[in-house]
Amino acid sequence: MSVGIETSSNVTVTDVVRRIFDARAIARPVQPHDDLREAGLTSLDMVSLVLSVESEFDVKIPERDITPTNFRSVVTIETLIARLRR
Amino acid sequence: MPLDSHAKKLLEMLNAAGAADLSRVSPEQMRNDFQRFATMVGVSGVAVDAEDRELPGQGGPIPIRVYTPKGSGGATLPALIYFHGGGGVFGSIASHDSFCRLLANAGACRVVSVGYRLAPEHKFPAAVGDAFAATCRIAEHAREFLIDPRRLALVGDSIGGGLATTVCRMARDAGSPAIALQLLLCPVVDLSRSSDTRIAFASGYFLSEATIDWTVKHYCAPGTDLADPRISPLLADDLSGLPPAQVHTAEFDPLRSEGAAYADRLQRAGVAVRHSCHAGMIHHFYAMGGVIPYARLAVAEIGAGIKSALG
Numbered sequence A: 001m002s003v004g005i006e007t008s009s010n011v012t013v014t015d016v017v018r019r020i021f022d023a024r025a026i027a028r029p030v031q032p033h034d035d036l037r038e039a040g041l042t043s044l045d046m047v048s049l050v051l052s053v054e055s056e057f058d059v060k061i062p063e064r065d066i067t068p069t070n071f072r073s074v075v076t077i078e079t080l081i082a083r084l085r086r
Numbered sequence B: 001m002p003l004d005s006h007a008k009k010l011l012e013m014l015n016a017a018g019a020a021d022l023s024r025v026s027p028e029q030m031r032n033d034f035q036r037f038a039t040m041v042g043v044s045g046v047a048v049d050a051e052d053r054e055l056p057g058q059g060g061p062i063p064i065r066v067y068t069p070k071g072s073g074g075a076t077l078p079a080l081i082y083f084h085g086g087g088g089v090f091g092s093i094a095s096h097d098s099f100c101r102l103l104a105n106a107g108a109c110r111v112v113s114v115g116y117r118l119a120p121e122h123k124f125p126a127a128v129g130d131a132f133a134a135t136c137r138i139a140e141h142a143r144e145f146l147i148d149p150r151r152l153a154l155v156g157d158s159i160g161g162g163l164a165t166t167v168c169r170m171a172r173d174a175g176s177p178a179i180a181l182q183l184l185l186c187p188v189v190d191l192s193r194s195s196d197t198r199i200a201f202a203s204g205y206f207l208s209e210a211t212i213d214w215t216v217k218h219y220c221a222p223g224t225d226l227a228d229p230r231i232s233p234l235l236a237d238d239l240s241g242l243p244p245a246q247v248h249t250a251e252f253d254p255l256r257s258e259g260a261a262y263a264d265r266l267q268r269a270g271v272a273v274r275h276s277c278h279a280g281m282i283h284h285f286y287a288m289g290g291v292i293p294y295a296r297l298a299v300a301e302i303g304a305g306i307k308s309a310l311g
Helices: A013-023 A043-057 A074-085 B005-015 B027-041 B097-107 B126-140 B159-174 B196-200 B209-219 B256-268 B294-310
Strands: B049-055 B062-068 B077-083 B110-114 B147-157 B181-185 B245-250 B273-278
Touching (some): A013 A074, A043 B005, B049 B126, B062 B097, B077 B126, B077 B159, B097 B110, B097 B294, B110 B147, B159 B181, B181 B294, B196 B209, B196 B256, B245 B256, B245 B294, B273 B294
Parallel strands (some): B077 B110, B077 B147, B147 B181, B181 B245, B245 B273
Antiparallel strands (some): B062 B110
């Protein structure tokens, strides 16, 4: 299950990912456990994703946490944000 | 020097997607991706006057965007003619808009960014033809553009750097136009072979060997001789009599060695050369001021070089 982390403006990780899907014209719905690379996200999309997560959720993601594992899916990103906020 | 920490973080983001299968990426997608990337990593909101125009070209009108620093509208200024990077396949006036704005301010000059034709729709040598035609046209009509033709520089990044120096050679051979400076940023000057840095930084350093292969396949028709000096200026027979050169390379750029070798060859041919290798930096860093703070310092240094050469 998605833990549904939100910003003060109620933006969720799913929203951030959907924005990138939209920019890339990826039509499929954003599912919490879907592998984002399999969904078609490229390396440039990953930059967009990391920068968007940092600005939307007001977290600084240390270099060591910018890994394929942490950015595999909506749920892994939510887990990362929750850990960084602790 | 190790990788700059901000450059390293950007590379971690790029690499978080794992190895890309470029064979599935169309030029159209690459163009869109690069445009979005350029906006993400560039400096936004740079105040400069900008005007879109067109120049006549062999294959139809060539779009240009003319940048002028605020407040110097009516003055005759030195100018840079700018050729963007992107392997001749992607990149555009739009993707390099922010960087050209920065250059206009840093160099206190006009910048004319040239939207030369891209491959695969228009394969090599279409880009070279457009770059030369645009340069001649701007030089011939310098007064109309409020440009001082004695203070005209050709500037390019990545493959645009290769185009800039190729046009310098064509202008030398044709006897005109006069070019006061060639400013080459992480230029592509040898696509005929893989240098030691192309091998050492083949993947994981933003510009990958796979991306270079992908662009070459689109840029050149099958059977094209990659040793053609319009593709690989490092292999030109004669580099003497070319305009003074300022070459900027980046320590962790696969193109570092060819850029350095080109600076050396120019120098040995009697050309005045200033070569700066930017420690800890990656390909295209100068246009990434939004995420790599050092880029702003580099732009200031590049601007000071332009001012000293074009005064």
